[in-house]
Amino acid sequence: MVxxxxxxxxxxxxxxxxxxxxxxxxxxxxxxxxxxxxYELPEPQQVMTMVHAPEQQADLKAWLAVKGYQQVQLQEWxxxxxxxxxEQQRLVTGENDAYAWRPSLLVQRFVNEVVLPxxxxxxxxxxxxxxxxxxxxxxxxxxxxMTGVDIRAEMxxxxxxxxxxxxxxIRTLQRxxxxxxxxxxxxxxxxxxxxxxxxxxxxxxxSAMKRLLAPQGYLIYxxxxxxxxxxxxxxxxxxxxxxNELATVFADYQILCDEVITxxxxxxxxxxxxxxxxxx
Numbered sequence: 001m002v003x004x005x006x007x008x009x010x011x012x013x014x015x016x017x018x019x020x021x022x023x024x025x026x027x028x029x030x031x032x033x034x035x036x037x038x039y040e041l042p043e044p045q046q047v048m049t050m051v052h053a054p055e056q057q058a059d060l061k062a063w064l065a066v067k068g069y070q071q072v073q074l075q076e077w078x079x080x081x082x083x084x085x086x087e088q089q090r091l092v093t094g095e096n097d098a099y100a101w102r103p104s105l106l107v108q109r110f111v112n113e114v115v116l117p118x119x120x121x122x123x124x125x126x127x128x129x130x131x132x133x134x135x136x137x138x139x140x141x142x143x144x145x146m147t148g149v150d151i152r153a154e155m156x157x158x159x160x161x162x163x164x165x166x167x168x169x170i171r172t173l174q175r176x177x178x179x180x181x182x183x184x185x186x187x188x189x190x191x192x193x194x195x196x197x198x199x200x201x202x203x204x205x206x207s208a209m210k211r212l213l214a215p216q217g218y219l220i221y222x223x224x225x226x227x228x229x230x231x232x233x234x235x236x237x238x239x240x241x242x243x244n245e246l247a248t249v250f251a252d253y254q255i256l257c258d259e260v261i262t263x264x265x266x267x268x269x270x271x272x273x274x275x276x277x278x279x280x
Contacts, residue, residue: 007048039132103138122193129200133159
């Protein structure tokens with residue numbers, strides 16, 4: 001399974017795709033599939049190319065306009081374009097295991113710069129508020145045995161479908177994390193090597209996270225900070241981190257990353273990675 005350096009999405013019928021396509025392209029069977037699996041596409045500001053049959057162009061342009069994609073180059077599949085791929089040795093046939101979606105930059109940083117492949121820590125992981133599962137699945141692709149938790153059954157179904165397409169296994173739990181003090185009472189103490197939280201904040205869970213993380217385990221946390229309300233949601237202070245809040249709560253941890261990043265819409269977000277000490 002590979003991430004293509006250049007993102008190419010091919011929406012022609014599957015039979016046509018199997019007969020020949022641009023090497024590294026990702027297949028979505030028609031415009032309807034783009035809507036059904038939009039969570040498997042990159043963010044709208046990402047540059048990408050979409051290959052289409054001539055009869056699909058009008059519907060594709062309309063879909064892109066509605067969804068706000070502005071950095072997309074359209075490429076009509078023609079005999080001349082096929083010949084060009086042949087000459088460039090970029091025409092391939094059959095199935096393709098490339099994918100267009102991306103995990104968060106913070107999770108990529110964790111995988112590429114923080115955790116070592118031969119690290120002896122527990123390879124069990126928990127993703128709280130996993131949504132459609134891109135970060136959950138990406139960590140599973142790196143060898144983590146991941147459990148994704150979300151209150152929404154439809155999001156967990158998307159996560160499971162994404163895992164299946166990437167040929168990895170994940171466990172999913174539909175759970176309301178705000179109804180009891182510790183919604184993970186069924187999970188043993190010190191049983192996790194990594195806990196990941198993205199775009200979700202429920203402060204009473206901090207104690208559960210500390211209990212669940214094994215010594216030397218990692219916490220990866222990125223969510224909205226105070227100031228986001230000026231640009232959009234969330235506006236409720238309950239869901240907005242204060243400056244240095246995570247560093248204070250996890251002051252006894254080794255803090256490996258504590259930064260503020262700004263989304264394209266102006267909202268500030270935390271980028272926090274910390275490691276639990278080896279002692280209790």
